[in-house]
Amino acid sequence: MMISKKWIATIFASSAVLISGFASASAIEQFKSFVVNTKTAKGTFVQVQVKLVNGKVQPGKTSSGIFKFSRPGKFIWNYVKPYEQSLQADGDKFYMYDKDLNQVTIKALGNAIGSSPAAILFGSTDLEKNFTLKDAGTNQGIEWLEAIPKEKDTQFEVIRIGMKDGLPIAMELRDTFGQISTLNLNNFERNPNFGASEFKFVMPAGAEVLRP
Numbered sequence: 001m002m003i004s005k006k007w008i009a010t011i012f013a014s015s016a017v018l019i020s021g022f023a024s025a026s027a028i029e030q031f032k033s034f035v036v037n038t039k040t041a042k043g044t045f046v047q048v049q050v051k052l053v054n055g056k057v058q059p060g061k062t063s064s065g066i067f068k069f070s071r072p073g074k075f076i077w078n079y080v081k082p083y084e085q086s087l088q089a090d091g092d093k094f095y096m097y098d099k100d101l102n103q104v105t106i107k108a109l110g111n112a113i114g115s116s117p118a119a120i121l122f123g124s125t126d127l128e129k130n131f132t133l134k135d136a137g138t139n140q141g142i143e144w145l146e147a148i149p150k151e152k153d154t155q156f157e158v159i160r161i162g163m164k165d166g167l168p169i170a171m172e173l174r175d176t177f178g179q180i181s182t183l184n185l186n187n188f189e190r191n192p193n194f195g196a197s198e199f200k201f202v203m204p205a206g207a208e209v210l211r212p
Contacts, residue, residue, distance in 0.1 A: 010196050026135050030163040033045040035071075035127060042068035043188040045077075050180040057180075064128035067185075068192075073109055074199040089122070095201045105201065105210045116181075117159055117173055120147055136160060142170065 015055065025033070033157060045067055049060040063082060069075035077087040084099040089109050096105040127133065136144040142162040147154060155175050162170035167190075171183040203209075 012051070025166075026141075027143035027161070027163045028133050028135055030143060030166050031133075031145055031161060031168065032127070034166055034168060038071070038190050039193055040068075040070045040191050041189060042066070042192055044060060044186045046184045046186070047079075048182045052178075052183060068198070069122040070194055070199060072123050075118065076199060080087070083093070087118075088199065089118075090199045090201055093201075097204065097207070099204075102204060102210070103208045103210065105212065117156070119172060120159060120161070121168070131159075162206065 003017050028181055040151045043063070043066070046062065046064045048062050050057055051060040052058070063079050065078045065080040067075065073091045075087075075089050079085040086095070086097040086099075088095045088097070092109055094109045095109045096107075097103070098105075120127065127147070131147040133150055134146050134148075136146045138144070139162075144160055144162050147161065148158045149159075156173055157176050158174050159169050159172075160172035162172075167185075167188050169185050169188070171185070173181045173183070
């Protein structure tokens with residue numbers, strides 16, 4: 001198990017008229033539209049844990065994988081490289097599977113994602129119930145917003161989301177210890193059809209089950 005269990009997941013215009021509209025919209029407007037109009041999605045991600053060395057930002061461990069979700073509260077976030085680990089929710093429970101340990105941690109979904117990045121990407125449309133949102137400017141053609149959890153007892157201090165053409169393409173997660181992780185979301189497909197059992201967790205043979 002080399003990928004930190006602290007990080008709980010995380011995920012997600014066909015005409016010139018739509019694209020130009022997105023380009024003129026703020027990051028918050030784009031993101032609210034994405035949440036309302038994107039019921040399901042899938043894609044790939046690259047996550048980098050950033051570290052500070054002598055006051056300078058340097059990239060640390062890199063991991064990558066695939067994600068899919070069905071709003072609200074159903075998602076799969078699978079780390080594929082360099083080590084396999086799966087974060088999954090079926091709308092009721094949250095499962096974290098560590099392949100190396102053959103160990104499954106099961107939690108109630110609400111307690112597991114709370115004010116986390118997963119709650120933003122995969123949760124309900126009532127974002128401002130749990131987060132204070134504000135626009136955070138433009139950088140290299142990407143419109144950024146900041147989501148600050150309203151709960152005091154949360155591991156994340158601020159979550160930044162980068163929007164382009166109506167899609168979240170990047171995230172920056174800063175935890176309460178000052179550690180930073182960045183996410184790039186790629187190959188984004190909006191509103192694919194998923195089968196009824198797509199997000200049903202299948203218990204691996206012989207796995208140890210933990211219910212903290």
